[in-house]
Amino acid sequence: MKTTSHPNRFSRHTANLAAVVALGLVPSAPSADPETLPFPVITRFENFRMEQGMPSHKIHSVLKASDGRLWVGTWEGLLVRDSKGFHPITTADGLSHKMILGLAEDPTTGDIWVGTMRGLNRVSGGKVKAYLQTDSGLPNNVVYGVDVVGDHVWVATAAGTGDLNTRTGVWQIYDHNNAVMHEPWCYSIKGAGSVVYIGVWGGGIVEHDPSRGTFKEYRDPDADFHYDLVPDDGPVNDITSWLTWDDGVLWQCTYFGFSRFDGRRWRTWVESKSPLPSNFTQFVWSHRKVAWIGTDKGLSTTDGETWVNYSVSDKGTGLMEIHRPSQPVEKHTTDTALAHGFVLGVWVDDQEAWIATSDGLSHGLLSAAPGRRMAAHPTLPNTPKTSTDSHPNNITAP
């Protein structure tokens, strides 16, 4: 296996060579010590493509539910994996459309909410109930993002954000007519304590406080489409392709870079000036203040300071780059690789990572927890976890 080396790191990590080999990495030099990283790294990939039962090449989204079942949204329907394997759920089962765009779990009921190219679906007790723009208050059938906050299901659609109160059945629609929203095309939505963040295509990020009925817009201060003229001054771009929030930190994907907002200050990254492998970021999952970013050039992980990027070489082998602050980059090849470098969705906890790619689903085994040596970030005060990014075991007793 081909490796590359960086001599500056040699002496420091010789002692960790055995551990690194055990993790499945074949280092160019013994400098790659994942245990000194502030977050876990993926030590091995296990891939599921069409040969392994995936119904399509493209896997759009993935979610591991609190009951341990894995939900996989694909180009050709929904899959659920239990102890007996993968089971398809298709339009024949009542799914409103085969193309799955987003997944979220209601942490209380365990119901899975599924955004598709034509409608929203609730999977409950093995049955599917569809909500369409024609038979319900759903703003639009193209449902990109979905999240569950308390009794409310929030959806980001091609014609505004929808809020379904599951107890009353009442829908609210927020768009350019009644909210601070540059346009109604919403790509992503995420509950964040008492507020909801809406990723608006071309409109940056909208922060909505449902209890107060207020809206606050975060826009790119540069107002420049292609360049982040002044770094860290706000969202890197107004084209919000995805966002997430966890533990007080908001992360924004755009097609022109990546951003983080910790409640006080913004950080922005573009590929020409940072380890971000590509400006084309289209999905982000956050866990313990670490962002797992899906790009067109692989998977990127960062706490804002250290970066670990996973990609696939032309020969199909795995590549891992470790970028530490003020340190030379460490490059490694790995025995196993992502199913594909075009990453569309991610789900991660302390033990494992699931990655939806353009050609299959990848299961990533994580290295041992690194002792939580995380970069310190200021957090928003008193913002409890309420959404699906919360740890799945945080379910109250029935």
Add this chain to the structure above:
Amino acid sequence: MKRRLIIALATAAILVAGLGIAWSRADKTIRQNARIRVLDVVHGAGLRLPERDREHMQDRSGLEDISNVSCRDCHGATTNSLPWAQPRPRHASPSGLAVSARGDRLFAAAPDTDEVIEVETSTLKVLRRAALPGRPTSVVLHEPSGSLLVVCRDQDRVARLDLGTLTEKESVFVGLGPVGLAIASQGAIETTRVVVANTLSDDISLLALQPLREVRRLPAGREPYGVATSADGTAAYVANRLAVMPGIDRAPASELTAIDLVTGRISARHRLDSAHLSEAVATLPTRGWILTPMVRVRNLVPITQVARGWVMSAGLALVTPDHSSVIQVPTDEANRYFADPSDLVIDPVRERAYLVSGGGDAVSVIDLQRLHLWLQSASESTLRTAIHQLEVSGDYVLARIPTGRNPRRATLSPDGTRLFVSEYLDNAILAIDTTTLKPQGRIVLGAAGLDDPIRRGERMFTWAGKTFQGQFSCRSCHPDGHVDGLNYDFDGDGVGDNLLDNRSLQGVASTWPFKWNGKNPSLEIQCGPRFAKVLMRTDPFEGQALKDLTVYIQSLPPARTRHAQERALSPAQERGRALFYATETPSRIPIPTERRCTTCHRPPLFTNRAKTAVGTRGLNDTTDHFDTPHLLGIAASAPYLHDGRAKSLEELWTLYQTNDLHGVSSYMSKQQLNDLVEFLKTL
């Protein structure tokens, strides 16, 4: 001569006086006739009215063009004066029952009189009556905590009563219209769960007992009704009364919802094909069975098949121990039906089931061992079609025990020797010796109320004895006087044509004419000869019985919905209200009178009592014109349109609106449509 003159003058005077009286009487008659004519003004006639009446109608209707305005829209049609808004007699009718662990006490909920009643079972005497507002409907005992839990259906709550004093100690709000109630204990009080089926909000509440609080709300099927829990307290099962809307030409299916009480989540939704009206559920732990009574409905088969028993029949749906399939078996006989199964009680020791027939006034005793043997001997194909083979019920039905009128719920003494059945419309509880299968006695809670025409009418409404072989009652299609959510192929206008959506009878008073074609001018005609010809296949309701039946129907208030009970309109509802009453679009374009919502759906009943063509004629329909339905309680009566093609209010305009004929709505944004729907749900 003089005398003749006097006689002539007197005669003339008499004649003049007579003429005057005659003229006066004639004038009065003319004026009365004119008044009647005015009151009878319907479409178009208003144009020929005197100027004063025209101005009056224009002023009151707010419409320049009064060609569609009827005097009846206002006169005699305020909701406050309608029969369902009037006070009515109350009766001590027992509903849910519970027996103490020692078997010495029986508790009954009496929803009509807002009471909980305690009975001594040894003497069959009433010991205590406790007032409990909110229409107490179901009861369950939790003796370790000294509690009697009671569902108060009209106040959407569960109350905990102290068993010693029968006084209310605490209460918790649940979903809308709770009915079914069961308790599941896994040992510790902390893990004990109370399971509540909320019929009107289509969900299930899980309650903790100490303190009484809701810990979870789970989505159910449609109209969850009956609840049972497993013996080990780890699972609950909920029977759903209505089928999930299948679509206009598809067979319906309802759901038996299974809940894992350890995780508090739905574990399965068992599908009951072509079945609905499951109002109870019970388990047989020894065989791992879950059983629910059901009605096998064949609504897409023309009603001409009533005489062949092909419209509806009762049975049991059995979820197999591995939960992989549901088997339906009949409980009726080939020429004798026991309609409207309302409760199911299982004696696990004797392996018997007691199935209550609310429309057949009987309890069927089913030998579950025999049923097991029959199931074992049956082939797969036999099992698939068993529900249609009514003669097989003789293999496992042991007896039919007659009861009083409209038995609803039942409970078994802990030792299984006595069955108590609430005879709802007799205001009594029947005690049955399960060894002899004979009645032991009756606990009379109050006079039967036969001097009350509403009560007499309800007895007609719920009685299947008037239909051919007792196949069904009015209630079979109109549970609680409401809808069953299905569409039917009536043969009066041709077999296979004109599938018709079942319309609610709630809030129907003064909304004549009836039927979707508007041909029945009164409930007397609708429920009398019309009902007999199309459905009963026997002699019609007549005379006093027919009068009582219509009085009862008119006493039914509109469906209670979540939206309607909220007093103030939300901002969205206010916006929707403005759209409903709009005479012009937001762009100031006038909306033609005949295409305004209020022209046809005019308050206070939200109907103009006329047939209207709104572009909804289907491929198999023979007319464009359909009766304008009232909108009171419309949120609860899906599906919509004459053939039930619209499964939600939104679909009226998103899928089935043609050229703005059903109200001008093409200018509306999705937000505005949502607002309009939210307002409609408040009616």
